[in-house]
Amino acid sequence: MTILEPANVPLLGIPAPTIALIIILGSIAFFTYVMWKRIDLLKRCAPDPRFSDVSERIKMTLLYGFGQLRQPRYFGAGLLHILLFAGFMILSLRSLTLIGRGFSAEFHLPFMTGAIAFGYDAIKDYTVLVVLGVCLIAIARRAIWQPARYAHPGTHGHEGEAFIILGLVCSLMITDMVYDGSAFIPHPEPWYFFPASALAASFMKSASPDTLNSLHIGGYWAHILFFFGLLNYLPISKHFHVITAIPNVYFSNLKHGAIKPVRYGVSDWMELEQCGVNDLTGFTWKHVLDFYSCADCGRCSDNCPANIVGRALSPKMISIKARDYAYQKYPIFGSPKDFGAKKLVGDIITEEEIWACTTCGACERECPIFIEYIDKIVDMRRYLLEQGALPQSLQKPLQQIKKKGNAYGAVKGKRAAWSKDIEGVEVRELKKGDTADLLFFVDSCGSFDPRIQEISKSFARILGRTSCDFGILGQDENDSGNEVRRIGEEGLFEQVSEKNIEAFESRNFRQIVTYDPHAFNVIRNDYPKKFPIIHSSQLLSRLVRDKMLKFSGDYIGGRLVTYHDPCYLGRHNNIYDDPRFVINSIPGLRFREMERCCSRSFCCSGGGIMLWYENEQETQRMGEKRVRMAQEIGAQVIVTACPFCLINVEDAIKTTGNEGRIEVIDLVELADRSMS
Amino acid sequence: MKIITCMKWIPDTSEAELSIASGGKDIKKDDLDYDLNDWDRFAIEEAVQLKEKYDGEVTAISVAPEDAEEMLRECLARGADEAFQIWNDAFEGSDGFVIARALAEFIRKRPFDIIVTGTLAEDDGGGQVGGMLGAMLGVPSATLVSRIEIADGKARFRRELEGGLYENIEMELPAVISVATGLNEPRFVSIRAVRKVASIDIPTVDLDELGLDESQVGHSGSRISVEKVFLPPEGEGAEIIKGSTEEAAARLAEILKEKGVL
Numbered sequence: 001m002t003i004l005e006p007a008n009v010p011l012l013g014i015p016a017p018t019i020a021l022i023i024i025l026g027s028i029a030f031f032t033y034v035m036w037k038r039i040d041l042l043k044r045c046a047p048d049p050r051f052s053d054v055s056e057r058i059k060m061t062l063l064y065g066f067g068q069l070r071q072p073r074y075f076g077a078g079l080l081h082i083l084l085f086a087g088f089m090i091l092s093l094r095s096l097t098l099i100g101r102g103f104s105a106e107f108h109l110p111f112m113t114g115a116i117a118f119g120y121d122a123i124k125d126y127t128v129l130v131v132l133g134v135c136l137i138a139i140a141r142r143a144i145w146q147p148a149r150y151a152h153p154g155t156h157g158h159e160g161e162a163f164i165i166l167g168l169v170c171s172l173m174i175t176d177m178v179y180d181g182s183a184f185i186p187h188p189e190p191w192y193f194f195p196a197s198a199l200a201a202s203f204m205k206s207a208s209p210d211t212l213n214s215l216h217i218g219g220y221w222a223h224i225l226f227f228f229g230l231l232n233y234l235p236i237s238k239h240f241h242v243i244t245a246i247p248n249v250y251f252s253n254l255k256h257g258a259i260k261p262v263r264y265g266v267s268d269w270m271e272l273e274q275c276g277v278n279d280l281t282g283f284t285w286k287h288v289l290d291f292y293s294c295a296d297c298g299r300c301s302d303n304c305p306a307n308i309v310g311r312a313l314s315p316k317m318i319s320i321k322a323r324d325y326a327y328q329k330y331p332i333f334g335s336p337k338d339f340g341a342k343k344l345v346g347d348i349i350t351e352e353e354i355w356a357c358t359t360c361g362a363c364e365r366e367c368p369i370f371i372e373y374i375d376k377i378v379d380m381r382r383y384l385l386e387q388g389a390l391p392q393s394l395q396k397p398l399q400q401i402k403k404k405g406n407a408y409g410a411v412k413g414k415r416a417a418w419s420k421d422i423e424g425v426e427v428r429e430l431k432k433g434d435t436a437d438l439l440f441f442v443d444s445c446g447s448f449d450p451r452i453q454e455i456s457k458s459f460a461r462i463l464g465r466t467s468c469d470f471g472i473l474g475q476d477e478n479d480s481g482n483e484v485r486r487i488g489e490e491g492l493f494e495q496v497s498e499k500n501i502e503a504f505e506s507r508n509f510r511q512i513v514t515y516d517p518h519a520f521n522v523i524r525n526d527y528p529k530k531f532p533i534i535h536s537s538q539l540l541s542r543l544v545r546d547k548m549l550k551f552s553g554d555y556i557g558g559r560l561v562t563y564h565d566p567c568y569l570g571r572h573n574n575i576y577d578d579p580r581f582v583i584n585s586i587p588g589l590r591f592r593e594m595e596r597c598c599s600r601s602f603c604c605s606g607g608g609i610m611l612w613y614e615n616e617q618e619t620q621r622m623g624e625k626r627v628r629m630a631q632e633i634g635a636q637v638i639v640t641a642c643p644f645c646l647i648n649v650e651d652a653i654k655t656t657g658n659e660g661r662i663e664v665i666d667l668v669e670l671a672d673r674s675m676s
Numbered sequence: 677m678k679i680i681t682c683m684k685w686i687p688d689t690s691e692a693e694l695s696i697a698s699g700g701k702d703i704k705k706d707d708l709d710y711d712l713n714d715w716d717r718f719a720i721e722e723a724v725q726l727k728e729k730y731d732g733e734v735t736a737i738s739v740a741p742e743d744a745e746e747m748l749r750e751c752l753a754r755g756a757d758e759a760f761q762i763w764n765d766a767f768e769g770s771d772g773f774v775i776a777r778a779l780a781e782f783i784r785k786r787p788f789d790i791i792v793t794g795t796l797a798e799d800d801g802g803g804q805v806g807g808m809l810g811a812m813l814g815v816p817s818a819t820l821v822s823r824i825e826i827a828d829g830k831a832r833f834r835r836e837l838e839g840g841l842y843e844n845i846e847m848e849l850p851a852v853i854s855v856a857t858g859l860n861e862p863r864f865v866s867i868r869a870v871r872k873v874a875s876i877d878i879p880t881v882d883l884d885e886l887g888l889d890e891s892q893v894g895h896s897g898s899r900i901s902v903e904k905v906f907l908p909p910e911g912e913g914a915e916i917i918k919g920s921t922e923e924a925a926a927r928l929a930e931i932l933k934e935k936g937v938l
Contacts, residue, residue: 130832270868320906388863395864402867403709409691491867 001041004213005105006220020102020224027228034235034332041288041330043282047264048284052253057250060370066248070368073600074299077141084169088133088242094124094176095227095562102224121194125180128196134171135166142166151299153314158296161237171502178204178219182212204269230473236332238323241295245369248293251286252370257525257572258282260375260484262382269490276382276488278345280326281658283376290371291326294319300363300373305603310619312352315373321348345380346389352617354380355391358610359486360567360603375484381488384591397404397609402492404656405478405499407609408443416474417544418446418453425464429474435508436550437469441533443480443519445607451650452643456674459515461534465675466548470513476503482568483608485526497522503531513539515668517568523605524573534570536668537641541578544585552676553588559591562635564626564649564664565601566642579641596630602626604652607644623652630662641667674676677732678788681723682886683751683901684713685744686799688804693909701902712747715794715852718853721862722824723792724755736784739767739778745878752873753865766890771898772804778893778936779805784869790852792829795819797856806854812898817852818845822859906918 007016035091063069068085093109100107112120130154142150144161173196181200191198204215241248246304262269262276269275277283283291300315301307307314326342328337331665342348357377364372384390390398397407404412419427430436430452446456463470478496485493500523504512514520515536524533543549563583568652569575576598584591596602605622606613626649630638640646649664665673687708697704712720723734736751736759738744748759756839762778772777784790792814793806802820809911810817821844823834826849835843889895916929917924932938 181869270871275866275868385864385866386868388865388869389865392861395862399711403688403711409688411692413707489866491871495867522801 001209003183004217007105007218017103017348031232038331042283044283045285045288050285061250065246080382083133087127090127125194125196128173130202135170139166140235149302158238171226174302175223179556182216238296241293241554244293246611248369257521259378271392276378277379278383280672291319291323299366303362303366305622306356307620358603360573362606365571385488393508393612393614397612399413401479408448409446412475418456422457425460428471430471430507432506436512439509439512440470440472443512455666455668457566458669461672464659466543473503480522482518482522495501497527517566521568521572537579540582550676551586551674556589559636561637562594564638566645567603592633603644604648623648624656627652627656677730679723679793680788681720681736683716684797685740685747686713702902714795715796715926717862718857718863719750719792719794721860722855739775750865753869758876764883765809766894769895771900772802773899774893774897776780776805776808791852793854810852815850816847819854820856821853822856883892
């Protein structure tokens with residue numbers, strides 16, 4: 001028999017090409033309208049210059065967009081997604097071909113003839129089975145195992161949407177199989193070339209020629225309808241990411257560690273009507289594109305320390321709530337929903353959520369499509385702070401920084417007090433015009449916290465014993481401002497950074513060195529003027545490599561050591577290897593990684609003035625959680641490279657009853673005590 | 677509603693190492709940072725919240741030297757509509773009576789419904805100005821107020837008493853209210869918020885505008901004179917218990933038994 005082709009069979013007396021044309025034009029018209037509405041909102045948003053660095057952006061798009069490089073961080077789900085994504089890429093040619101087949105039974109894409117067409121069709125057939133299998137597994141995961149990260153705490157969910165999408169994709173595959181399988185019966189080929197068609201054919205082999213024709217034609221039109229149905233469902237559902245994810249990766253943030261200015265393209269933000277973001281269009285267009293793009297996979301929240309310890313924050317819910325708000329406030333059809341007195345920032349996204357963030361960056365590091373959260377949180381904080389709505393616990397320390405340049409309320413003149421009377425080392429306070437090779441930036445914590453002064457002393461001892469020519473700023477040093485900026489007090493950040501910049505510029509040095517990753521980050525990434533700066537771990541690793549620094553294993557003994565990556569050293573500045581190299585150069589030391597390490601390190605609850613922040617919702621301290629992770633691997637020593645991590649972890653060791661069992665020590669102190 | 681709030685500019689002694697000035701009647705203040713009295717932070721916040729709730733105007737006043745302008749500017753940023761700085765160098769060394777008198781003379785010429793002050797100042801802890809101000813102006817006053825509600829020309833206050841008791845009282849307006857800390861959550865004042873009010877003029881008020889002369893202020897006008905300010909002598913009898921947890925606990929129990937506590 002010869003099977004009838006859809007293009008040659010009129011439906012209800014209307015020629016097939018006419019029907020195909022109506023479906024295509026109708027779908028494209030609707031799709032274009034929806035996209036126009038969505039893009040129209042982006043155009044109303046704040047500016048965001050994401051059009052430079054084209055080669056870097058193309059690279060990102062190839063690696064993380066098409067290459068899906070972040071997917072395998074969740075191996076099972078990631079693998080499924082990669083298969084699905086690859087399947088979509090392969091099947092896109094098939095879809096174009098099928099659309100053409102509505103006009104002509106012989107339609108094929110250019111070069112898709114002979115052996116190439118045969119090869120592609122075979123690959124396509126395997127792909128159809130893979131995609132179908134992946135979708136069925138995905139449905140089962142969501143329906144049966146229900147991973148916690150897919151949940152929507154505190155709001156009505158979108159879980160149903162996932163089933164609709166997966167159902168549509170399954171239907172696409174099945175209708176394709178029906179279409180091809182029905183044609184396979186009169187023209188069989190070895191099953192291993194076309195397994196999907198052969199499988200479908202096995203179900204239809206007893207069908208009469210008429211039934212086969214109906215299945216062939218019916219399968220075709222159903223496929224076309226599902227295809228355009230899916231296309232048009234994407235921009236009105238959470239699955240918009242199928243369209244926006246690649247652009248979202250292309251336009252991703254390339255300035256790691258830095259906070260965006262209050263508003264791009266404004267010379268004096270102080271003159272702005274409003275500072276910070278309180279409504280959708282206050283966000284930049286890229287940030288709203290982020291909202292569109294969230295696939296609701298929940299990896300951000302699954303890694304968010306605030307979420308894990310029970311604070312009100314779940315990063316993905318910010319995207320989902322903002323997207324819901326966007327779709328209701330800027331609807332495709334009908335009039336916008338009236339939210340009354342309910343505000344996006346403050347009511348829908350609550351103040352508790354906004355202040356709960358430690359800016360550790362775990363969410364951003366995890367997101368497969370580079371959705372940003374820190375800049376948005378800071379933008380919303382800027383607004384709240386301007387309204388005066390800063391949590392009480394943070395007011396005093398900020399006020400102290402404003403008045404005295406440090407959150408401790410200590411007298412400026414005492415800033416260098418720690419540096420007197422260190423045995424064997426003289427710490428030079430650099431006056432204006434003085435010269436040193438290294439400028440040691442101590443920051444407030446290292447200057448005034450009695451425990452952290454010990455790290456300052458250790459560092460000074462190491463610098464002294466390795467004959468480094470170094471000095472400090474003394475009372476001309478101000479708080480680095482890392483958290484001041486991240487809390488949203490931009491004016492105060494400008495004040496402290498300007499004072500520090502002035503102090504740097506009036507002294508001669510080759511490099512700044514600091515053991516505080518927060519100071520390191522803000523000077524390196526946020527200060528409007530750039531100065532060469534390294535972290536103590538980088539200096540120590542260089543000193544070890546140059547054989548200037550030699551260790552003995554006496555201090556550490558045979559104890560099992562692990563390393564806690566500080567967020568502002570690791571995730572925000574990609575320094576993972578130097579501290580590990582230094583630790584492992586101590587003879588006889590046993591080292592083991594915690595399960596959460598490197599870019600998956602777990603925040604200890606934040607530094608700078610975040611030390612003063614009190615959260616009422618959390619059920620345990622982040623530091624305690626971290627100590628238990630160290631306990632799990634039997635670590636006896638936790639080495640870290642950040643004064644705030646040290647404070648938080650040291651407290652947590654006490655509150656978890658591990659005092660005397662686990663020691664936490666800064667890398668600098670470890671090096672100091674292990675020097676031979 | 678016309679609301680007046682009185683602010684005090686005080687040295688921040690919380691983290692400073694204090695020493696006694698020569699003459700022994702004051703501490704050395706040269707190296708200290710000055711700031712708004714914390715109790716008054718709650719007073720200005722309450723004044724602004726009353727204004728937001730009942731509609732009105734807030735006037736912030738302080739008897740304070742030139743440097744205190746930043747405090748009054750901060751009050752404008754917090755929501756005050758105008759601010760006045762009363763000063764003459766002769767005010768140096770004034771007691772609560774003089775301050776209350778200066779404030780009263782200034783306020784006498786202005787209509788007001790309510791005056792909000794902090795109950796105490798953190799530096800001398802006198803707690804006198806609110807009460808005296810009420811007496812001088814011939815209006816009722818209350819201290820340690822933790823809630824204010826206003827209706828029909830009357831005000832209802834909640835006061836916090838010792839032993840966890842609350843007291844509700846009612847008063848005719850105008851009145852002077854001295855607030856307790858913690859009755860509200862004072863708003864934060866950002867650098868930008870201060871800059872936004874930078875162009876508002878803060879008039880300074882001198883003695884002649886108050887109808888006072890130099891002899892009526894400062895030490896000569898004060899009714900209290902400080903005899904001596906000193907650091908408490910180091911006490912005896914403190915014992916730091918050393919040793920392991922068990923040893924220390926045993927020693928502690930021993931002491932408590934000796935003292936007849938256990």
